[in-house]
Amino acid sequence: GAVVSQHPSWVICKSGTSVKIECRSLDFQATTMFWYRQFPKQSLMLMATSNEGSKATYEQGVEKDKFLINHASLTLSTLTVTSAHPEDSSFYICSARPVIAGARLLNEQFFGPGTRLTVL
Amino acid sequence: KNEVEQSPQNLTAQEGEFITINCSYSVGISALHWLQQHPGGGIVSLFMLSSGKKKHGRLIATINIQEKHSSLHITASHPRDSAVYICAVRSVERNRDDKIIFGKGTRLHILP
Numbered sequence: 185g186a187v188v189s190q191h192p193s194w195v196i197c198k199s200g201t202s203v204k205i206e207c208r209s210l211d212f213q214a215t216t217m218f219w220y221r222q223f224p225k226q227s228l229m230l231m232a233t234s235n236e237g238s239k240a241t242y243e244q245g246v247e248k249d250k251f252l253i254n255h256a257s258l259t260l261s262t263l264t265v266t267s268a269h270p271e272d273s274s275f276y277i278c279s280a281r282p283v284i285a286g287a288r289l290l291n292e293q294f295f296g297p298g299t300r301l302t303v304l
Numbered sequence: 305k306n307e308v309e310q311s312p313q314n315l316t317a318q319e320g321e322f323i324t325i326n327c328s329y330s331v332g333i334s335a336l337h338w339l340q341q342h343p344g345g346g347i348v349s350l351f352m353l354s355s356g357k358k359k360h361g362r363l364i365a366t367i368n369i370q371e372k373h374s375s376l377h378i379t380a381s382h383p384r385d386s387a388v389y390i391c392a393v394r395s396v397e398r399n400r401d402d403k404i405i406f407g408k409g410t411r412l413h414i415l416p
Contacts, residue, residue: 193346216394218404222345227406228390275345293394293404295339297346 186212188280190296197268198304205263205299207278213258214280218293219251222275231276232263258283268303275300307331309405310391318415323378325410327391330372338365338376339390341409350376350389383414 187210197203207217216235218226232253234240240253250272252264262281265272277298308329317323327336338350351358351365353374358365362381367374378385391407 227408228392229406230403248402275346292335292352293337295337295347297348300345 185293186280186282186294188208188278188294188296190276190278190299192299193297194300194302196302198302199269200267202264202266203268203301205265205278205301206277206281207261207263207296209259209280209282209294212280212294213283214261215258215283216281217255217261218281219253219261219263220275220277220279220280222298228277231263265301268301270303273301273303306408307395308391308393308405310389310410312410313408314411314413316415317381319380319382321414323381323385323412323414325376325389325391325412327374327376327407328372328390329391329393329405330375331405332396333372333393334396335344335394336367336374337390337392337394337404338374339392341390342387343387347390365410371402378412381414383416386412386414 189208191206218233219231230243231246232242234253234255236255236258242248255261260272260292275298278296279293281293311326336353340348340350355365362379364377388409388411390409392404395403
């Protein structure tokens with residue numbers, strides 16, 4: 185099946201630094217990638233939707249200047265947490281939707297394994 | 305009321321038992337996902353369903369679109385099945401296209 189990878193799988197950083205998380209679709213092209221975060225014992229929550237070659241759409245309450253999303257190619261999206269603070273410590277997960285190559289793929293979304301961010 | 309409800313929230317069972325986790329949703333959907341999240345947080349996609357039933361190894365997922373309900377079954381459960389199981393639906397409601405709505409998860413603990 186289709187595979188989505190994330191790098192790094194975990195990261196620890198100091199408060200005030202920026203952290204970049206990569207999401208890659210390994211064997212398919214993705215026009216749309218989604219970024220989620222999950223705080224302890226809570227559901228995953230959508231942060232933003234990124235479409236290749238255009239600006240990301242952020243959900244209400246998510247600061248676009250703090251969470252920079254770049255979707256420069258059909259296989260790579262990056263999330264940069266700028267000036268990270270301890271309250272940004274969370275589990276970040278991406279998912280990718282394949283380029284439409286037929287109706288069968290329209291509903292597919294493939295999830296990455298997630299990245300655990302700890303800000304000291 | 306949450307748009308995706310899972311039950312039970314927590315489940316402890318003995319090794320070998322047949323496990324059922326339920327998911328009910330209240331929105332129109334185009335697909336439903338079952339995800340497995342291990343203690344370290346890593347997510348594994350188990351199934352994506354839009355109708356009927358799927359089986360993979362000891363895992364079976366079913367969906368009833370008319371009743372807006374899905375079940376995840378684990379046969380011959382094993383301690384390594386201990387994880388949080390998350391139901392997620394892709395909504396087709398107006399202005400929510402592409403949005404995935406997650407349930408809160410069911411924490412499963414299988415005792416040896």
